[in-house]
Amino acid sequence: MPIRVETVQRIDDAARIVTSSRLARVFGGGTLLMRDVNEADPSIETLIIINDPALKEIRSEGDRIVVGAGVTMAQILASRELAFLAAAARVIGGPAVRSAATIGGNLFAPPPYGEVATALLALGATVQLAGAGAPMPIEDFLRERGPGRVVRSISVPRLADPNGLRFRKVTRVKPKGAPVMSIAILLPQAGGREIRVAYGNMGPTPVRARAVERALEGQKLDALGIARALAVATEGLSPPTDSLASTWYRREVAPVHLRRLLLGEA
Amino acid sequence: MSRKPVQFTLNGVEKAAFVDDGQNLLDVLRRGVGDLTPKYGCGQGTCGACTVIVDGEPRLACLTLAELVNGRRVETTGGLAQGAALHPLQDAFMRNFAAQCGYCTPGMLMAAKALLDRNPRPTREDVIEAIGGNICRCTGYEPIITAVLEAAGGPARQGTGRAP
Numbered sequence: 001m002p003i004r005v006e007t008v009q010r011i012d013d014a015a016r017i018v019t020s021s022r023l024a025r026v027f028g029g030g031t032l033l034m035r036d037v038n039e040a041d042p043s044i045e046t047l048i049i050i051n052d053p054a055l056k057e058i059r060s061e062g063d064r065i066v067v068g069a070g071v072t073m074a075q076i077l078a079s080r081e082l083a084f085l086a087a088a089a090r091v092i093g094g095p096a097v098r099s100a101a102t103i104g105g106n107l108f109a110p111p112p113y114g115e116v117a118t119a120l121l122a123l124g125a126t127v128q129l130a131g132a133g134a135p136m137p138i139e140d141f142l143r144e145r146g147p148g149r150v151v152r153s154i155s156v157p158r159l160a161d162p163n164g165l166r167f168r169k170v171t172r173v174k175p176k177g178a179p180v181m182s183i184a185i186l187l188p189q190a191g192g193r194e195i196r197v198a199y200g201n202m203g204p205t206p207v208r209a210r211a212v213e214r215a216l217e218g219q220k221l222d223a224l225g226i227a228r229a230l231a232v233a234t235e236g237l238s239p240p241t242d243s244l245a246s247t248w249y250r251r252e253v254a255p256v257h258l259r260r261l262l263l264g265e266a
Numbered sequence: 267m268s269r270k271p272v273q274f275t276l277n278g279v280e281k282a283a284f285v286d287d288g289q290n291l292l293d294v295l296r297r298g299v300g301d302l303t304p305k306y307g308c309g310q311g312t313c314g315a316c317t318v319i320v321d322g323e324p325r326l327a328c329l330t331l332a333e334l335v336n337g338r339r340v341e342t343t344g345g346l347a348q349g350a351a352l353h354p355l356q357d358a359f360m361r362n363f364a365a366q367c368g369y370c371t372p373g374m375l376m377a378a379k380a381l382l383d384r385n386p387r388p389t390r391e392d393v394i395e396a397i398g399g400n401i402c403r404c405t406g407y408e409p410i411i412t413a414v415l416e417a418a419g420g421p422a423r424q425g426t427g428r429a430p
Contacts, residue, residue: 003288004268005333027331031311034329037288038309047288049334074323094399095380096317096324176398 003037007049014048015130015150024048025147029072029100031093032109054152055104058082065158066128069104069151073116076103083162088119088184091169094176104151107141111201112178112244117142118200119167120154121208122184128152142205157189164189168261169200170253172244180245181254183261193218197258202239202250211235212258226262230255272336276301277345285332292316292327295342303343303372307401314400317373317380318342324380326399343372346379355379358417359410366404373400378414387422390415 005027008014018024023045025033036044055070058079065081076082076089077098092101092115106116107127121142126135130150138154159165166185171177182200195216197209211232219225239250260266269284276299283298295301295318307315309328316327319341346353352360355375365371374397381388381396388396393414394407402410415421 002286005287005331030329030331031326034290034331035310038290038328047331049331093311094314094324094377095396096314096326096377096399097311097329099323099325100329175394 003047004045005047005049007051009051011050011052011054011130011150011152014050017046017048018148018150021046022148026050026150028070028102028105031097031101032105032113050150057153060158061155063158064155066153066155067103068153069102069107071103073098073101073103076116081158082156084123084159084165085116085119085156086162087165087167088116088169088182091115091167091179091182103154107138107151107154108145108147111204111240112180112242114200114206115167115169115179115182118182118198118206119165119184120156121198121206122186122196123156123159123165124186124196126155128155139208145205160190161187166261166264168257170257178244181239181250181257183254183257185261187221199237199254201244202234202237202254204240207237209233209235209237216262221262221264223263226259229262230259233258270333272333274335274338274340276340277342283332287333289332290328291318291320291325291330291332291335291340294332295327295340298332301342301344304376305369305372307369307373312401313370313373314377314397315370315373317376317400319376319380319383322380322383324377341376341379343375346375353379354417355382355414358413362409362413362416364405364409364413370400370402370404374402374410378410378417381414382418387418388415389422392422 014026025044027047027049055068057068059066073089073092076085121138125138127138127141128135130152164187169182170180179201181202184198186196188195197212198206200206212229215229233255234251239247241247272285273282281299285294295304304318304327305315307313311326311329318327321338355378359365377397377400393411
């Protein structure tokens with residue numbers, strides 16, 4: 001079946017098309033979707049290009065920042081107010097990928113990809129879909145993600161400290177390679193005790209490490225304070241075996257990388 | 267399937283072509299307008315051999331939907347040399363043996379040009395980052411990094427210019 005490309009002016013028009021056809025896909029930056037198009041993937045019949053300028057907006061909303069789904073990694077890296085997302089955006093491909101790949105597309109990235117989605121999960125982002133519904137927590141979005149959804153924007157808390165989000169991508173190939181895993185940690189914000197920890201490529205979607213979060217609550221981030229968290233580094237998770245690493249290997253190295261990130265080691 | 271007219275400038279020259287729905291830019295450059303300098307490597311965005319510059323930004327032509335370059339500025343390696351005079355990057359690649367089999371070279375050159383257009387005095391680390399999405403199986407990268415730094419008139423202060 002040859003591909004058809006439809007261009008629409010409004011996000012809601014795209015939503016109407018994807019709900020009526022399971023073979024329609026929203027075209028963001030194309031860095032994932034064009035691979036399938038190039039291989040004539042029969043599950044894709046229609047590509048939808050959305051020309052809505054709202055998709056490219058980065059705007060403040062109270063203590064949060066709303067990022068349009070079509071904002072690219074390069075735009076995130078150029079944005080001073082999104083400096084806390086830079087560490088995650090920088091590890092996406094090379095510069096030629098980052099000038100195309102979008103934040104909205106990353107939410108749909110299958111393993112081993114999705115590093116920015118992992119960072120957004122740790123941040124407690126919310127996802128605004130097309131239509132009038134309320135924004136949904138990113139956990140809920142990831143649980144049910146699929147091509148039938150059109151993302152309008154992603155809302156993230158404005159971090160006062162650009163280093164408030166720690167991020168690490170673990171690769172065997174330097175400087176660029178697909179991640180064995182990635183880890184994102186949102187440090188407790190002023191006055192709070194809550195710490196949020198998310199892993200990428202340790203399950204079918206980015207996942208929170210709840211056992212680690214519980215073990216870290218109220219603890220000092222030193223060797224003693226994090227010991228219990230490291231012991232439960234992969235508790236409740238089912239890391240995959242893929243061409244990059246086995247389940248066993250991922251469980252073995254997760255505490256090592258978690259420790260380095262928590263202690264701020266290289 | 268429908269065919270759509272697309273107009274863009276290729277290395278400063280106006281081009282027009284008909285593109286199929288879903289056709290990628292690499293295919294249109296090579297088969298549509300006859301510029302064979304961008305190479306087809308993987309078709310997946312993994313190797314960087316098809317790197318071109320669109321409106322000043324490096325892009326992978328194999329992952330770019332051709333119809334989206336309508337009205338835009340596309341640069342390829344085909345536009346680097348001015349007559350017999352090589353571009354400084356090409357010259358530096360030649361002098362430093364930065365091309366061996368040569369298949370990655372057009373992509374490397376465009377990735378390097380995209381860097382130097384924005385940052386004329388990069389550090390060694392900047393160069394490594396800029397060509398991070400381009401795979402070379404021959405050179406081991408060192409001659410390429412050296413060539414890019416040489417074309418820029420030497421590394422900026424933070425870089426050592428040597429292997430770490």
